[in-house]
Amino acid sequence: MSTSQLALAVLLLPAAGAILLAGRGWRLPRIVTQIVGPGVVWASFAGTLALFFSNASGDFTYWTWIKSGSLEVPFNLLVDNLSIFMCLVITGVGGLIVTYSVGYMEHEDGPSYARFFTYMDVFIFSMLLLVLAGNLVFLIVGWAMVGLSSYLLIGFWYQRRSAVLAARKAFVMNVIGDVGMILGAFVLFVTYHAITYAGVFKGIAGPSCPPPSLLVTCFRPIPTDSGPLELAAFLLLVGAVAKSAQLPLHTWLPDAMEGPTPVSALIHAATMVTAGVYLIGRMHPIYDLASYAHGAVAIIGAATALFAATIAIVQTDIKRVLAYSTMSQIGYMFLAVGIGAYSAGFFHLLAHAFFKALLFMAAGNVIHAMHDEQDMRKFGGLFRQLPRTSWSFLIGSLALVGVIPLVGFFSKEQILGAALSKPDDTLALAVWVVGAVTALITGFYTGRMWWMAFGGKPSPERAVEHPHEARLVMLVPVVILAALSVVGGFIQMRALGIGPSAVSDFLASAVGPVRWEEGGGVVMVGLVTMVLAALLFLAAYRVYVVRSWKAWSANVPWAQRLLERKYYFDEIYAAVFVRPMDAIAGFGMRDIEEPILDGAVVGTGHAAVVGASSLSLTQSGYFRNYVLVFVGGAIVAAVLVLIRSGS
Amino acid sequence: MSSMTIGGSQLDASWFLILGAILFTIGAAGVLVRRNPLVILICIELMLNAVNLTLIVFSRQLENIEGQLFALMSMTVAAAEAVVGLAILVDIFHVRDVEDIDELSELKG
Numbered sequence: 195m196s197t198s199q200l201a202l203a204v205l206l207l208p209a210a211g212a213i214l215l216a217g218r219g220w221r222l223p224r225i226v227t228q229i230v231g232p233g234v235v236w237a238s239f240a241g242t243l244a245l246f247f248s249n250a251s252g253d254f255t256y257w258t259w260i261k262s263g264s265l266e267v268p269f270n271l272l273v274d275n276l277s278i279f280m281c282l283v284i285t286g287v288g289g290l291i292v293t294y295s296v297g298y299m300e301h302e303d304g305p306s307y308a309r310f311f312t313y314m315d316v317f318i319f320s321m322l323l324l325v326l327a328g329n330l331v332f333l334i335v336g337w338a339m340v341g342l343s344s345y346l347l348i349g350f351w352y353q354r355r356s357a358v359l360a361a362r363k364a365f366v367m368n369v370i371g372d373v374g375m376i377l378g379a380f381v382l383f384v385t386y387h388a389i390t391y392a393g394v395f396k397g398i399a400g401p402s403c404p405p406p407s408l409l410v411t412c413f414r415p416i417p418t419d420s421g422p423l424e425l426a427a428f429l430l431l432v433g434a435v436a437k438s439a440q441l442p443l444h445t446w447l448p449d450a451m452e453g454p455t456p457v458s459a460l461i462h463a464a465t466m467v468t469a470g471v472y473l474i475g476r477m478h479p480i481y482d483l484a485s486y487a488h489g490a491v492a493i494i495g496a497a498t499a500l501f502a503a504t505i506a507i508v509q510t511d512i513k514r515v516l517a518y519s520t521m522s523q524i525g526y527m528f529l530a531v532g533i534g535a536y537s538a539g540f541f542h543l544l545a546h547a548f549f550k551a552l553l554f555m556a557a558g559n560v561i562h563a564m565h566d567e568q569d570m571r572k573f574g575g576l577f578r579q580l581p582r583t584s585w586s587f588l589i590g591s592l593a594l595v596g597v598i599p600l601v602g603f604f605s606k607e608q609i610l611g612a613a614l615s616k617p618d619d620t621l622a623l624a625v626w627v628v629g630a631v632t633a634l635i636t637g638f639y640t641g642r643m644w645w646m647a648f649g650g651k652p653s654p655e656r657a658v659e660h661p662h663e664a665r666l667v668m669l670v671p672v673v674i675l676a677a678l679s680v681v682g683g684f685i686q687m688r689a690l691g692i693g694p695s696a697v698s699d700f701l702a703s704a705v706g707p708v709r710w711e712e713g714g715g716v717v718m719v720g721l722v723t724m725v726l727a728a729l730l731f732l733a734a735y736r737v738y739v740v741r742s743w744k745a746w747s748a749n750v751p752w753a754q755r756l757l758e759r760k761y762y763f764d765e766i767y768a769a770v771f772v773r774p775m776d777a778i779a780g781f782g783m784r785d786i787e788e789p790i791l792d793g794a795v796v797g798t799g800h801a802a803v804v805g806a807s808s809l810s811l812t813q814s815g816y817f818r819n820y821v822l823v824f825v826g827g828a829i830v831a832a833v834l835v836l837i838r839s840g841s
Numbered sequence: 842m843s844s845m846t847i848g849g850s851q852l853d854a855s856w857f858l859i860l861g862a863i864l865f866t867i868g869a870a871g872v873l874v875r876r877n878p879l880v881i882l883i884c885i886e887l888m889l890n891a892v893n894l895t896l897i898v899f900s901r902q903l904e905n906i907e908g909q910l911f912a913l914m915s916m917t918v919a920a921a922e923a924v925v926g927l928a929i930l931v932d933i934f935h936v937r938d939v940e941d942i943d944e945l946s947e948l949k950g
Contacts, residue, residue, distance in 0.1 A: 815947065816946050818942070
């Protein structure tokens with residue numbers, strides 16, 4: 195099988211699974227759904243592995259989709275190390291999560307069960323299309339389709355009003371991003387008269403560059419006309435910000451936790467929300483030249499990292515803590531790609547996919563054991579009762595904090611180290627400060643989450659006295675991810691200056707090599723930061739379990755309130771956008787639609803009815819009445835004739 | 842010119858017209874006030890014949906034959922009308938006895 199066929203198979207296998215399950219799934223026995231649903235994802239993973247091991251690369255055009263004047267949109271797939279990397283994450287972690295869903299969703303009835311796996315496979319297909327697309331049009335198609343699958347899966351339990359509202363919110367926010375993406379693609383097309391990545395990047399690099407071997411362009415030191423480039427970069431950034439739940443378009447992600455937990459793990463932690471990072475990395479020739487937009491990426495990332503981490507300190511819903519943590523960690527990735535440390539950002543993407551999917555699925559096991567209770571205040575003391583889940587959760591938590599030698603340490607240290615040691619860049623230094631502070635806060639809120647849920651004694655409010663450990667199908671993926679979180683870091687030990695640097699070497703052909711080396715002392719700074727974060731993790735024990743230390747919030751109640759209300763973002767958006775829109779719509783409904791438009795239509799009908807019924811009174815049915823009218827009319831006519839002839 | 846010779850005696854034309862008007866008025870009043878369907882039909886015949894009389898009088902007076910032709914036409918129509926009217930009545934009488942035309946008011950609006 196040639197590379198192009200293999201790439202197409204990787205893309206289309208999940209789509210085939212989705213079509214089968216959508217058409218016949220609810221009529222076939224449940225076992226078919228259980229095999230086909232995860233099976234196609236694993237098949238796709240196998241294909242991706244084949245691409246990976248054959249060092250495949252190329253830009254394969256299958257057919258021309260639209261040809262109109264100077265616009266030619268081919269259906270082409272771009273297979274390079276970046277897309278293979280993303281496909282490995284999507285199908286690998288995705289396969290584990292879809293397998294986990296076999297157990298997690300077992301309480302659903304037949305049609306819902308098949309529907310869930312249909313949506314999951316649609317999502318995997320959309321996400322693969324997003325990362326494999328070789329032109330902006332199919333990128334946007336994939337971009338919109340992952341938004342759609344996210345909408346469908348957040349609203350999976352459509353009987354719940356809150357789930358439907360959350361799905362709608364996510365969709366609206368994502369459409370804002372889609373509009374940005376489409377406008378960005380327009381700007382690029384108008385400027386460079388090309389819609390494929392290769393064409394656009396060739397246009398950016400200019401004719402003096404040698405034809406790009408795939409997408410590594412030669413760098414022009416001074417862009418001659420960076421205006422449209424900056425504009426396109428900012429518009430694409432709007433899409434990335436909306437999809438990755440960064441400030442200020444982040445409010446949908448915490449609400450998206452209304453969806454089933456595997457959905458949160460797959461879409462809202464491991465894959466879809468990292469699409470923004472992929473976009474910036476894929477478009478790096480643009481961002482390398484558009485320095486203002488590039489700086490904005492770093493600033494947004496740093497701001498979101500800090501902002502989300504502070505909110506996570508006070509949340510009590512375990513999934514919402516993880517959601518804010520996800521926002522914060524994606525902020526790190528934005529920070530990394532924003533300062534140009536692309537491979538560091540992607541390494542953190544990989545690491546985050548491991549430990550955050552692990553945390554979500556372990557949290558799902560806990561939620562299952564607690565009979566759908568998500569409030570951590572009602573957990574407590576689960577460590578003894580759910581040992582396997584607890585150990586996995588602990589590993590995920592420590593990876594999130596960045597405890598050496600877990601994967602989170604290497605990835606986070608690489609980002610912070612890159613920021614600290616970037617030469618001649620005060621912005622990088624500033625985002626390093628924010629990133630380091632965020633790392634400390636991460637330690638604290640992760641510790642709080644861990645100790646509240648698993649440490650101490652069972653909460654008096656706990657509903658389930660003797661929780662049961664999850665089934666094997668729900669434990670194995672968790673344990674595999676825990677193992678990956680432990681050993682994953684060793685593929686990229688650049689942070690320590692020793693050992694392999696597999697991720698950055700692998701991605702060098704797609705996003706460029708590492709542009710600057712870390713200084714020697716930087717590693718020490720990173721180590722100290724991570725140690726402090728780990729100490730804060732332990733400090734949370736004294737605050738939330740032993741309670742020998744007074745909770746920090748007792749001294750600053752206003753800050754606690756500010757965080758609990760999530761900096762009032764929802765309230766501000768409601769006041770600035772939602773309520774004025776509601777008012778305008780209400781005005782149109784109440785004062786235009788109902789009285790004027792509807793009034794005219796209804797009035798016409800009403801007048802006809804009233805007129806007809808009053809005229810029908812003349813039809814008395816009495817012969818003499820008709821004759822009387824007739825004779826009377828004849829007399830009147832005769833009189834009129836007489837008057838006329840007389841005058 | 843306002844008198845006509847009929848059977849050797851001179852008669853003023855206005856007498857005939859007055860007679861026609863009286864007959865027509867009797868007919869119209871009968872249609873309006875009588876309740877029996879048959880009587881109403883007869884009254885309609887009376888009105889038609891009053892009109893025929895008027896037509897013929899004017900025909901003679903104006904020495905225009907068209908008036909008499911029109912009277913013949915009118916009689917034909919009257920015959921047809923009588924046939925249709927009587928047929929309807931006979932049909933109604935098959936179903937029920939109608940003594941008062943007001944009983945036939947089912948088609949009121």
